[in-house]
Amino acid sequence: MSPAESPATNTLGLATSPYLRQHADNPVHWQQWTPQALADAAARDVPILLSIGYAACHWCHVMAHESFEDDEVAAAMNADFVCIKVDREERPDIDAVYMNATVALTGQGGWPMTCFLTPDGRPFFCGTYYPKDGFLQLLSAVTQTWRSRRGEVEETSDQIAGELRKMASSFGGDRPGGPDVAPELCDHAVAAVLRDQDPVHGGFGGAPKFPPSALLEALLRNYERTGSPAVLEAVERTGNAMARGGIYDQLAGGFARYSVDNAWVVPHFEKMLYDNALLLRAYAHWARRTGDPLARRVAAETARFLLDDLTDGDMFISSLDADTDGREGATYVWTPQQLIEALGEDDSRWAAEAFAVTAEGTFEHGASVLQRPADPDPQRLQRVRAALLAVRRTRAQPGRDDKVITSWNGLAITALAEASVALDEPEFARAAVRCATALRDSHIVDGRLRRASLGGVVGDSAAILEDHGMLATGLLALYQLTAEGIWLSTAIELLDTTLQHFADPQQPGGWYDTADDAEQLMLRPADALDGATPSGASAITEALLTAAHLVDGDRTQRYLQASAAALGVHSVLLARAARSAGHWLAVAESAVRGPLQIAVACDPPRSGLLADARRLAPGGAIVVGGEVDSSPLLVGRNRIADADAAYVCRGQACDLPVTRTAELAVALGVPG
Template identity: 55%
Template sequence: MTNRLADATSPYLLQHADNPVDWWPWTEEAFDEARRRNVPVLLSVGYAACHWCHVMAHESFEDAEIASFLNTNFVPVKVDREERPDVDAVYMEVTQAMTGHGGWPMTVFLTPDARPFHAGTYYPPAPRPGMPSFRQLIEAVSATWAAQPGEILESASAVVEEISRHASPLPPSTVDANVLAGAVVSLLGEFDRRNGGFGGAPKFPPSMALEFLVRHHERTGSVEAVSMATATADAMANGGLYDQLGGGFARYSVDASWVVPHFEKMLYDNALLLRFYTHLTRVTGSARYERVARDTASFLLRDLRTAEGGFAASLDADTAGVEGLTYVWSFEELGSAAAAFGVTAEPNFEDGKSTLRFVSEPGEEVRAALLAKRALRPQPGRDDKVIASWNGMAIAALAEAGAFFGEQSWISAASEAASLLASVHLVEGRLLRTSRDGVAGPSFGVLEDYGCLADGLLALHQVTGSIRWLDLACGLLDTALARFAVPDSPGAYYDTADDAEALVRRPADSTDNASPSGASSLASALLTASLLCGADRSSRYFTAASEAVTRAGLLAARAPRFAGHWLTVAEALVAGPLQVAVVGADDMRRASLWAAAVAHVPGGSVVVAGEPASVPLLEDRPLVDEGPAAYVCRGYVCDRPVVSVDALVTSLTANTP
């Protein structure tokens, strides 16, 4: 028998559709049922690629006795955190406040009006030191609800009051060149000089902090900034975190030296890292970084692209219930290739197997043969829902990388993904967050969807010259400014729209975590759009971007590891974003000028080519001697137009540190 999740569009919810637990999706009807029966709600939050979510599901939610107890004494509600990031954010804040840590699966007990009174993460099937079994937990919660309902309701009210007390926006604080230099110093203090990256195990790819360091180096020439970026790029790409055969990065490393990954592969990580390695290639000219960027793009197109042209959310950490089964190798299986991949008779993983690292180049034939052999193994499951914000990141990365490396097929893939988002996710100017098999899901877009998708569309506009993408991006930004802004707090934004479902608290988290926060992604897109759109919007967008960065100033100054995307936007503001307009017919000279601009502009710049007046940036830019010309502007000051590649490169590099 299936439960109420059978009709869901979320693969994670569908994974639980055959559980004996009588799951409800997150709906008002579920809470009506809890009120009718006067029982608490068990909220279980996870996602399809989550290893420990699978473990808890198998141990507890597939157990008939546990399911029977849950069905009798609770209304069980299952939520895909990727589909409902607003629900996840509110109750993760509660979980972290109550337990001092968070993670998935997340297990929260709610009153029938959705107020939390007990929270945790994974619970085992048998008690462990300091941790009850899941059966013990649900029995204790049920007994307490029956015996002391008044105390639980009072406690739940206190929890909601406490989290609401800390919901005010940060006060404005300037982010200038001194703050940016101080952020580099702070990052240097947390930098792992032996292994690269920041902090200890588990170690996550610090994509946005690395992007900031590259931009800071471009503006100032800082050796410290680029050294941290390249050392971390080397360590990640040479370790087990990176798929040495198929390209692409795993979610994180369980050790400090990047050797053993947690094998799930997320779209947002790989989109952010593709963008970073592309930009690092531009700065360093490294063939190794180019190879990593190219192989990561190939991974996106080969393994995550959906039939409709979008990009799937993730690949599972597990294969056939075994973590990493697809990816690890024994010394004997590798034979003469073992040394190139750093594999010895002493395994570094489980069951006599090892992850692969880059020690020396094994050769294309060897890599291809091993990849073909791996393809015959069972493969990890794929969560093939399309998420608006994550696809926005992929669109931006493929558009920029395609332009820089001269790969038109990557730009075409980005355009197809954008077309899918425009036709399926965008309804009467409002975004829906997810789709699957070309069918939109039920959840409305949150701020990060508007910011990241607008950012991707703006990148696509620059590399294609199509006004369609600019118009769509500006429409998204107008909606975001109107629907998500915190009243009377310029630069502050909620993560949900003013007409979204009311939760116990309206979430507003400006911290950059695994991916850009909604507010920082919006600020980035606003700044870029201010350089590309017409005069009717330019000043308004620039002011909004500046106010947003100022509102995040204290975060950027005090916790730069968690403000990486904010810092990249601030770098562009301090530098005065550079604009290159290449006007003229589509001929070899225009193509050469455009390619030279793409190859030499620093991060945060905009480059557009096309016929004069075809898009706003090209207006009032006449041809020179009836042929193509390039106009270079910094802030509101423009150089004389140039017609040769050498002159353009000289203009672009004149102020390079």
């Protein structure tokens, strides 16, 4: 191929990402991110046009239809650029680097992300969505600038790369420590979060509203420690509003990614595994702590949504699309006439009131997103829901991103394990075990964790920090629930690998998001802020803090020191940006309680005291059960006078053992 030629093929049909495969038939000669693609750009001496998105992204689809499927646009792209497509979910490291560049250059980010790079990967112009005419003008302008003002492009790209490296090094090598991780810091962070709550509709901040799943979990842990009515009210207000709004699927269960309005009425209809796993954990925790019937219902329905609609074999897929046949939300919304056709006159009138369907509608073209402002007659509701769901299933369905992401499956394992306790539902625990088994068997290759798979075929992308942290946390939850040593040993292997390859050698407590032996990008990402999912740094800190009390020997101190250092380095986030540190707050709440450890000397399958310990334990507590010496927490701890005995410790300080549930509840400071 001569330097002036464009590769004459689109290679995305070979990808393991459904998002990339969606673009395999584009006339654009898309390539995956590979050393060869970058080498082709250097050989042709043309810029790289990097497009980053994900399968459930509505505006990614819009730009694809308008531009990437258009022959005129494709011809311009193919002639003057090497065009590279990246799935942000499969390669979050690449996404992080160029999202930082996009935000730095434009003041905001989002997907689809559109970046123009030099052949060695330095960005010189970035943006997000462009309509066809504007995109064609941009392509022409970039091409002319590249050809006639190359020196300016090189200078600009050098400056941008230099600034991004400064930002990364200031975070990666010189992280300032924050205040001590103490109850006062957690209470300060909670107070800051509560000041931002919507007192009417719940949530924090204004529209668009994203489910604050990590914050809900953190607030519940704070409530368990402080007993603050204001904290529990914030959880209940937000949990109720989301569960009764259109962001929650009132027929099949499961939450959409966010609401475009303050009242949670109109969602952006894509459904993500990570949202539903995190919210399942929070609602199950709320249900376990208070017995709230809505929390119990939503936790059960969300777990069923995972098992019924987000499975691929024994593992969980990434998402359901926002669009159906190019129309956002078309599967889910209803008009009064559609209710009549589905239910008849009498039930349709009842359903319209029960689900807030009006002639004016709450969505487009007079259609309404189903809500559930109250709890009507349960038997009639069950019958009507079943009838509507049966009709809905005859409609065209949203596309699925069948990609299996390690970290998100780790979140699902944790949530299902905890929901099985909260709801006394063994099926959820069995599903978590099946998922963990499949991940262990397929996503660990030659001793190292991989990021994703599709159809049982694992991809080449190396796992990042969040994959290790979230999967390890899930495996530790399974170990506590099942006492099966394979889950603890696999978690230990992941944590040891993480300490070796992801820890910042210049700053104890600091973490990089990619391994030291992973592909070297323009810079090595390290973002500790919690977003829609916990950061890799907060996730690995949770896993280390838990594991430290389940292992023995040198690992105990190594894990304790690593988790304490991480909390110390990042406590500044709790002091200054609590809403962006929801999972850090949850981990900190566990840490300031010791963390709490409950070891029950018993025969686990028959122990009512162990079941009660799991039910009563605060969020983030460590609970194990078994015979004496079967776990480091059970060394030297026996049953007492032929009765099961619970040993409660906070950090390295332990109470006297108790043998009755009422005594255990008193020791834990929770209602029995």
